[in-house]
Structure formats: structure tokens, C-alpha cells
Amino acid sequence: MRSDPVVQVRALVKRYGTKTAVNGLDLAAGPGITAVLGPNGAGKTTAVETCEGYRKPDSGTVRVLGLDPIREAAALRPRIGVMLQSGGVYSGARADEMLRHVAQLHAHPLDVDALIERLGLGSCGRTTYRRLSGGQQQRLALAMAVVGRPELVFLDEPTAGLDPQARRATWDLVRDLRTDGVSAILTTHHMDEAEQLADDVAIIDAGRVIAQGSPEELCRGGAENTLRFSGRPALDIGSLLKALPPDCTAAELTPGAYRVGGKVNPQLLATVTSWCAQHGVMPEKISVERHTLEDVFLELTGKELRS
């Protein structure tokens, strides 16, 4: 873990009546961008809202920039930005008025006009909030969260429902914020978004963190990868399997197209090529398929739908 976490959650428990939404969650988020992933109902929003100071833990501790989000809210609020999904906004106010109002509350805000332009809100600055499209409301919420130059920003599904252009613009803005030293806690259901933006990914299931690491670490770790090669048809798969470590699989998918599954590492690659050499096989094509974050996510959280 990188030093000086911006968010440190220890043994957090949060219940709603008899429902335990967060169940002993430990999370340390360092500077940079931390993506929080998890199936529906995993407890992400509850955990993040507790960090934002909107929910009181039943037990456990939460520190954000070293402060208690409830007891030290007055000191913390000016240092963080929160992107709300909806609400918290007077729907009769104009988009640019709202953004200027929020900017004025901060000592060193970003340039409002530049931010409006950046997020493609230029044509709707004079439109009232309630008349903005869903995607425009979403972008305005992002602008309001970041205009005060927070040290840490909480982004709750920032690109949900956005068109591809707005999605790119949002990613670019988040990347630039990171370059300026702003950290972010990002909840998302888009695995590609986490892969693109996150330095660190925490996967939550049933109210706990079940895996954490950089996207590369998570894709390299536990998940099995696949090695494919082609050669002459009807090779002796039984003999190949004997040469491989016991937990590997091997199959001829179509005549001459072979797949080896397991922990694909340089040693396994060497074993397969050496078996080919011993059997007079020239692999015409050989490739290693790395698993995506989505593969890892599904492997860790299962494929069944959550309620």
C-alpha cells in the first residue's frame, strides 16, 4: 500500500435494521484514484457515504484525510468534493449559476467557464437544472464536485448514462485532476473505466473488501490465463497434460487449435514449447490471453445476478 492513505476504513459495520450492508470492511486508499467495484447491493454506496460523513458507522473507524467525517466534518468538508447522483440541487436554478455559486464557496476554485466548456456544458449554461438531460445533469454534478479544487473527490458512477464523447471528457478531466494531485474514490460498474483510470481497485462483496490491488496486479493474480497455440491436428493431449503442472487443462478446440489453461507464466510457456520440440511440433501461432478486470471480477464475485 502506498503511504499516507487518504481514506482509511477499519472494521466498518453498518446495518439498516436487520440488514447488514457493510460487514467488517477494511480499506486503505492511497493517493491517486481508487476504484470501488462490486455487484449490486455489495455495500459500496453505504461504505462511500459513510466516508463522506452522510452515514454513521455502527462500529469501526473511518478516517478521511486523517479526519473523522462526522466529528470533524467542518474541517473536512472544504477539502473534499462529492459527486451526488441526484438531489442536493435546486431544480429551478440555472446550470452556470449553480456552478458559480459553488465555486464562490471555495478559496481557490477552478475557472468556471473553462470547466463548463471542458464538460461540454457551454450550450446549456442558461438552462435550468430540471430541463437538463440526464447526461448533462451528470456532468454538472461532476463539475460541482471538482470546482472547489478538493484534495479528494468522491465520484459515484460518474459516467453512468453518458454518451461516449461525454465519457471520454469525464475520463480526461479525472486524469487531469490526478495529475494536479487530486485523489479520487470512484465507484463504477464499468470495468473498462476502472482499468483506464484507477491506480488501485478494491472489489467489495457482501459488505467486505474481497480483493485489492492495481488493475495489473488483480489481472495477474488469482485469475487463470490461457495459452493458445496451433500445430498439426490430433496431437496427443494426454501426453501434453502429463508434461504440464497438475492444475492445468489442455484441449484441441478445432483441428490444430490448442488451448492450455492454468497459471500461465514463463515456466509454463517453456514447458509447452519444449513439449512441442520433443514431439516435432512447430507451433505456428502461440499467444497468451490475459484476463480482463471483468474476468477477475466475475471470478471473484460469481456470475449469478444479485438482488
Ligand SMILES: Nc1ncnc2c1ncn2[C@@H]1O[C@H](COP(=O)(O)OP(=O)(O)OP(=O)(O)O)[C@@H](O)[C@H]1O
Ligand atoms: N437506506 C437503506 N435502508 C435499508 N436498506 C438499505 C438502505 N440502503 C441500502 N440498503 C441495503 O444495503 C445493501 C447495500 O446497499 P448499497 O446501496 O450500499 O450497495 P451498492 O453496492 O452501492 O449497490 P449498487 O451497486 O446496486 O448501487 C443492499 O442490500 C441494500 O438493499
